[in-house]
Amino acid sequence: MPTDTGPAFTAVGEAAGPGRAGASARAAVEGRLVGRPIDGAQGLTVPVAGRWDPGDDEVHEAVTVVTGVARPRADVTFGAVVDDELGDTLRTTVVAVRRTAYRAAHGTT
Numbered sequence: 001m002p003t004d005t006g007p008a009f010t011a012v013g014e015a016a017g018p019g020r021a022g023a024s025a026r027a028a029v030e031g032r033l034v035g036r037p038i039d040g041a042q043g044l045t046v047p048v049a050g051r052w053d054p055g056d057d058e059v060h061e062a063v064t065v066v067t068g069v070a071r072p073r074a075d076v077t078f079g080a081v082v083d084d085e086l087g088d089t090l091r092t093t094v095v096a097v098r099r100t101a102y103r104a105a106h107g108t109t
Contacts, residue, residue, distance in 0.1 A: 008097045011038070016088040021048070021058035024092040025065035038066070041096035044074050049081035049091040062092045070096075 013027025025048075029038050038044075046066050048059045063078045070076070083091070 006098055008095055009041075010096075011094045012091060014089050014091045016090070020088070020090040021061040021092070022065050024048075024090045025062040025094075028092045028094045029066055029069050038069055038094065038096055039071065040098055041070055041074055043097045044070055044076045045093075045095040046076065046078040047081045047093050048078065049083045049086060049093070051084050051086050051088070052082060058090060062090070066092070066094055 011028045011031050013024040013029070013031060015021075015023030015027060025046075044066060046063050048062045050058070059078060059080050063076065067074065067076055
């Protein structure tokens, strides 16, 4: 685990039915990250969870929504998570860190 990333902020969105990937991702990023906007994040982790294995198209759609509001050069890691208890629901989680802001505020390099 990196020790110089500063605080991490998490947001979760869920949606079911047609268009659930985009809707769950929008719910996560529009809900803001514990009161902070995602657009300044330097690093993002985006797990997309669903029953069975969320399809590549759904993961891609969710990640596209998230990266569309992130910094242009944000470091993004994403993947699919199988959670049979979700039924028809897809859950997109966004974990964001602001490495540059943290370093500047704390005088580290």
